[in-house]
Amino acid sequence: MEESGLRLVATALAIGLAAIGPGIGIGIIVSGALQAIGRNPEAQNTIIPNMFIGIVFAEALAIFGLVISFLIGFGVI
Amino acid sequence: MSARTITVLVIVALVIGVASRILFPMDHIAVEVAAEELGWVFPEGFTNSMLVALILDVLLIILALAATARLTEVPRGLQNLMEAILEAFYGLLRNINREYVGRAFPVLGTIFLYTLISNWFGLLPGVGSIGICHHKEEAVVTEPAPAEPTEEPGSIWRRFRDQAPGLDSHNGGQAAPEATEEHGTANGADTHGTDEHSAATGDEHGDEHDDEHATYLGCDPGDGLIPLFRPPSADLNYALALALVSMVIVEYFGFASQGPRYLGKFFNLRGGPVGFFVGIFELISEIARIPAFTFRLFGNIFAGEVLLIVMIFLVPAFLPLPFYLFEVFVGFIQAFIFAVLTMAFIGLAVTPHHDDHNGHNGHDGHTDHAGQHGQGEAGHTDQTKE
Numbered sequence: 001m002e003e004s005g006l007r008l009v010a011t012a013l014a015i016g017l018a019a020i021g022p023g024i025g026i027g028i029i030v031s032g033a034l035q036a037i038g039r040n041p042e043a044q045n046t047i048i049p050n051m052f053i054g055i056v057f058a059e060a061l062a063i064f065g066l067v068i069s070f071l072i073g074f075g076v077i
Numbered sequence: 078m079s080a081r082t083i084t085v086l087v088i089v090a091l092v093i094g095v096a097s098r099i100l101f102p103m104d105h106i107a108v109e110v111a112a113e114e115l116g117w118v119f120p121e122g123f124t125n126s127m128l129v130a131l132i133l134d135v136l137l138i139i140l141a142l143a144a145t146a147r148l149t150e151v152p153r154g155l156q157n158l159m160e161a162i163l164e165a166f167y168g169l170l171r172n173i174n175r176e177y178v179g180r181a182f183p184v185l186g187t188i189f190l191y192t193l194i195s196n197w198f199g200l201l202p203g204v205g206s207i208g209i210c211h212h213k214e215e216a217v218v219t220e221p222a223p224a225e226p227t228e229e230p231g232s233i234w235r236r237f238r239d240q241a242p243g244l245d246s247h248n249g250g251q252a253a254p255e256a257t258e259e260h261g262t263a264n265g266a267d268t269h270g271t272d273e274h275s276a277a278t279g280d281e282h283g284d285e286h287d288d289e290h291a292t293y294l295g296c297d298p299g300d301g302l303i304p305l306f307r308p309p310s311a312d313l314n315y316a317l318a319l320a321l322v323s324m325v326i327v328e329y330f331g332f333a334s335q336g337p338r339y340l341g342k343f344f345n346l347r348g349g350p351v352g353f354f355v356g357i358f359e360l361i362s363e364i365a366r367i368p369a370f371t372f373r374l375f376g377n378i379f380a381g382e383v384l385l386i387v388m389i390f391l392v393p394a395f396l397p398l399p400f401y402l403f404e405v406f407v408g409f410i411q412a413f414i415f416a417v418l419t420m421a422f423i424g425l426a427v428t429p430h431h432d433d434h435n436g437h438n439g440h441d442g443h444t445d446h447a448g449q450h451g452q453g454e455a456g457h458t459d460q461t462k463e
Contacts, residue, residue: 056414063376
C-alpha cells in the first residue's frame with residue numbers, strides 16, 4: 001500500500017462519507033421548511049432565513065470533511 | 078423564445094463545449110491551498126490575498142464616501158442603491174434579534190459587505206489567471222497570458238508546479254523564498270505521476286515534462302505562475318481573522334449586557350456537578366464556533382474555486398456557466414450567513430443564563446426578557462437599556 005494510493009483513497013473517502021449525513025440533514029431541513037410554507041405561505045419571510053441558517057449548520061459539517069479532503073489531497077497533512 | 082429555439086441553442090452549446098475540450102485540452106491543473114507570496118515589488122510575506130484585501134478595502138471606502146457625499150432626503154443614484162441594500166439586510170437581521178440589531182449593525186454590515194465582495198471577487202476575469210512567472214529564484218513579470226486557447230472569462234488555470242506529495246521524498250523542507258508550499262493537483266497529475274520524480278531543484282518547479290505546455294501560459298519552460306489576485310475569503314487566514322472578530326463581538330455584547338455574570342454561563346457553580354459540566358460544554362461549543370466559521374467560509378469559497386477550475390478543465394466552453402451562477406449564489410449566501418449567525422450568537426449571548434430553560438426561546442432575544450427571569454439576576458432584568 002503505497003502512500004500515494006492511500007492518499008487518493010483518503011481524499012475520496014473523506015469527502016464522500018462526509019457528504020452523506022449533511023445531505024440527508026439538509027433534505028430534512030428543507031422538507032420541514034417547505035411543509036411550513038405550505039401550511040402558512042404568509043410566514044415565508046420568517047421561515048426562509050431560518051431555513052438557510054439551518055442549512056448552513058448542516059452544510060458546515062460536509063465542508064469540514066471537504067477541507068480535510070483538500071488537506072490530505074494536496075499534501076498539507 | 079420557443080422551445081425549439083432553446084433546444085437548438087442548447088445543442089449548439091453542447092457541441093461547442095465538447096469541441097473545445099477536444100481541440101484545446103488542458104493537461105493538468107494545479108491549485109494551492111495556501112495563498113502564494115508575490116515576490117515582485119512586494120515585501121516579503123505579502124500574499125496575493127493580502128493584495129486583494131487591500132484593494133477591496135480601498136474600494137469599500139471609496140464606495141462609502143461616494144454614496145454619502147451629498148446626502149439627500151430622497152435618495153437618488155448610488156445613495157439609493159446602498160440604502161436599498163443596507164435596508165434589506167437590516168430587515169433580515171431585525172427578524173433575528175430586534176433588540177441588538179441597532180448596536181451591532183455597523184459591524185455586521187461591514188462583515189456582510191466585505192465578505193460579499195470578497196467572495197464575488199474570485200469570479201472576475203483575470204483573478205487567478207493573471208500573474209507573475211516565477212522561474213526558480215528570480216521573479217520575472219509577464220503580461221497576462223495572451224494566447225489562452227479558452228476564451229472563458231476567469232479561467233483559473235495554471236501549470237502543474239510541483240510533484241504530487243508522497244510520490245517523492247524530497248518535497249518537504251524547502252527553504253524557499255516563498256514560505257508557502259506548493260502542492261500537486263488532485264487530478265490530472267496521475268498520468269504524469271511516474272515521471273516527475275526528478276530532483277526538485279532547490280525551491281520548486283523541477284518539472285521537465287512541462288516543456289511542451291509552456292506556450293499555454295506565456296511563461297518560459299519550467300516556470301510556474303503565481304496569480305496576482307486571489308479572493309481573501311479563499312485564504313484561511315482571512316476566514317480565521319473574521320471568525321475571531323465575530324467571536325470577540327459576540328463576547329463583547331455578552332459582557333456589555335450582563336457584566337461579569339456572563340461568565341456564569343460557562344463556569345456554573347450553582348447547578349451542582351452536572352451544571353458545572355454543562356457550563357464547560359457551553360464553553361467548548363462557544364470556542365468551537367471559531368473553526369466552524371473559519372472552515373465554513375474558507376471551504377465554501379475555496380471549494381468553489383476548485384470546482385470552477387475542474388469544470389473549465391473538463392469542458393472549457395459553456396459548461397462552467399451554471400457553476401458560475403451557483404458560485405455567485407454561494408458567495409452571497411456565505412457572506413449573509415456569516416453576519417446572520419453572528420447576530421444569532423449575539424442574541425444567545427445576551428440572554429441571561431438560567432437554570433430552567435422553559436421560556437428560553439433560542440435566539441429570539443426580545444420575547445423573553447419581559448420579566449420572566451428575575452431569578453437571582455436582580456439587577457439585570459433590563460438588558461434592553463444597555
